[in-house]
Each structure stands twice: as C-alpha cells, then as structure tokens.
Amino acid sequence: MTEKEDFIIQKPYQPTKEEKQAIRELKEKASGIVPEDWDSKKIYIKSFKENLREDMYKKQNELCAFCRIHIPSACVPMHREHIVYKKDHPEWMFLPQNLCIACPICNQYKGTAEVLTKPRTKTYPKSGKDFRIIHPLYDKYSDHIELLEDILYKGKTKKGSFTIETCHLYRVGLAEERVKNKMYENNKGNIIAELINLLSLPDLNVDKKERFIQFVENIVQNYKQEEG
DSSP states (O other): OOOTOOOOOOSEEEEEEEEEEHHHHHSSSTTTTGGGGGOOOHHHHHHHHHHHHHHHHTTTTTOOOOOOOBBBBSSSEEEEEESSSSSTTTTTOOGGGGGEEEEEHHHHHHHHHHOSSSSTTSOOSSSSSBBOOOOOOTOOOOTTTTEEEETTTEESSHHHHHHHHHHHHHEEEEEHHHHHHHHHHSOHHHHHHHHHHHHHHHOOOSSSSHHHHHHHHHHHHHHHHHOO
C-alpha cells in the first residue's frame, strides 16, 4: 500500500459564510431539516456540495475513501458520500466530518449500512472507535486493511473486514484494476513473480475467482511470450 493510498484527511471541508447561513436556514425551518433538503435548489447549498466535492477529491488524493482506487473526475465523477446515512441522522447531513468522496460502486454497495457502533448516539462521534467502517478522517487505512501484493484486500481488524464486506472490496473489478496499475507503474518481471505468488494463496478473497485467475494467467503468459 502506498503512502498516497494510506491517507487520513487532516481537515474536513470548511464551508463559506454564505453556505453556513444556507444550512442554518434549512435547520430553522418549521419542519426542521429533512433528508430531502440535500437536494435543495438554494444557490449556496449547491455551492456547498460542489466545493466540498472538489476539496475532498484533492484531500483524498483523488482516491475513493473505501477502495482507495483512483477515479478520473473527467470520466466518472466521485460521489459525495454520507458516512452515516443521511436518513438515519439528517441533522448530520451537511456536517463536513460526515462527508467524504467515494466511487460510485463503493457508494452503491455501502448504501444504507449502519456504520455506528452506537446507532442511537445524538452527538457526532469524534473518534474512529465509534465507527464500524473505516472513517477517512479518523482511521489509518493500513491499520485495518492489508493489500496482499497490493492487489487483494484482507481485513486486519473487525473494522477492516466490515469495510471490505460492506463495500464489496473483494469484487473482481478492483483486483483487475490493481493488477493493471501495477503493470504500468513497476518492473514487470517483479510483478509477474508477485502475481504467480498471489495465485498460490490457499484462499483468494475475490468474487468471480475463476475470471480473476484467468485474467492473471493471461498476463503471465503474454509476458513470457514477450520475453521469448
């Protein structure tokens, strides 16, 4: 795992004065703040969402908070992710500490999952120990997840395993993407040896295992043909 992947966000997004006022106005409505307010047409609510996405995209090194894969913003826009589901706690919906950037697939799989160790808490937690999932502002990724040969995800803690299961980090597309990234960035000979070693593991934590094995075997075979 690279240092770039192993980030902790040091400072959440800081809303502008106008954005804070717009959020305050939503909270002061007679009905109070509701999940539908996330789609408010107020100018400064829109700016809050756009500015937050740009700010967090940079602070997260252009990586998804959960799979730590790079997604080019020009191709697939990162989703603004409520770490604690907004319908469970609408009062935290615009809280910068509860917002990060996730790729569309991790965001979809995480869905409405309960991520708090104490779901009935009334105050937003200030420590990673209060979350079942890796929190990008509180947790160091490598403390909870190991990347076998920088490709396959393996939980080191309950939190790491929960993150893997909840976001389906065992999906074959992630494994294939990480293999391709390694082939571009490193010495191919060393990578081929690592891939061969990876296939020798007794339990490959990846769905569609046969597809992944075939994918790796094709890469190894092509490399051997290129080397003559």
